[in-house]
Amino acid sequence: MRYAMAMDTKKCVGCSDCVVACQTENNVPHGYCRDWIVENVDGTYPNLELELRSERCNHCDDTPCVRTCPTGASHIIEGGIVKVTHVECIGCGACIQACPYDARYFHPDGYVDKCTFCDHRVAKGQETACVAVCPTKCLYFGDLEDYNSPVSKVLRERKWKVNAPEAGTKPQVYFLI
Numbered sequence: 658m659r660y661a662m663a664m665d666t667k668k669c670v671g672c673s674d675c676v677v678a679c680q681t682e683n684n685v686p687h688g689y690c691r692d693w694i695v696e697n698v699d700g701t702y703p704n705l706e707l708e709l710r711s712e713r714c715n716h717c718d719d720t721p722c723v724r725t726c727p728t729g730a731s732h733i734i735e736g737g738i739v740k741v742t743h744v745e746c747i748g749c750g751a752c753i754q755a756c757p758y759d760a761r762y763f764h765p766d767g768y769v770d771k772c773t774f775c776d777h778r779v780a781k782g783q784e785t786a787c788v789a790v791c792p793t794k795c796l797y798f799g800d801l802e803d804y805n806s807p808v809s810k811v812l813r814e815r816k817w818k819v820n821a822p823e824a825g826t827k828p829q830v831y832f833l834i
């Protein structure tokens with residue numbers, strides 16, 4: 658099993674529903690977030706193109722965040738989901754420094770926090786909170802090893818890119834282009 662997410666940059670309207678749903682579902686403290694919207698403008702006026710991306714931890718295959726964690730708090734669970742065990746985290750910030758995507762934040766309670774691909778919901782057969790609320794259905798989640806999962810299907814049908822492939826972490830959040 659290998660969980661991954663695909664995000665359709667052609668359908669995202671930048672409404673931030675995914676951000677708010679995540680904050681609510683995961684008790685993210687006010688002023689912090691586990692996912693966020695990036696607006697990218699390309700081209701020269703008047704030929705401009707706007708790309709909107711809903712971004713989060715990429716649950717990479719090669720994880721500098723896990724490698725650098727001195728306590729083992731940062732770890733990988735079944736399906737390749739990268740997690741932090743809060744009680745084992747000493748808040749040293751090594752993982753924050755190591756992540757090329759700025760995907761982690763210091764929780765005010767003294768540990769590091771990030772996207773978990775809503776593993777608590779996925780374990781119950783539910784969609785991640787962001788996928789469940791997206792009004793344009795531009796987020797796809799599932800098992801890459803399942804030929805028929807929504808994410809496998811859309812990655813076969815569409816062109817895609819990943820953020821900063823040169824970082825060498827093999828990110829597992831794909832952006833449909």
Ligand code: SF4
Pocket residue numbers: 713714715716717720721722723739755756757758759760761771826
């Ligand atoms: Fe680690 Fe950053 Fe990759 Fe997430 S995006 S798995 S925090 S390196």
Ligand code: SF4
Pocket residue numbers: 725726727728729730731741745746747748749750751752753768769
């Ligand atoms: Fe590990 Fe916590 Fe240090 Fe990150 S801040 S490296 S999770 S102990």
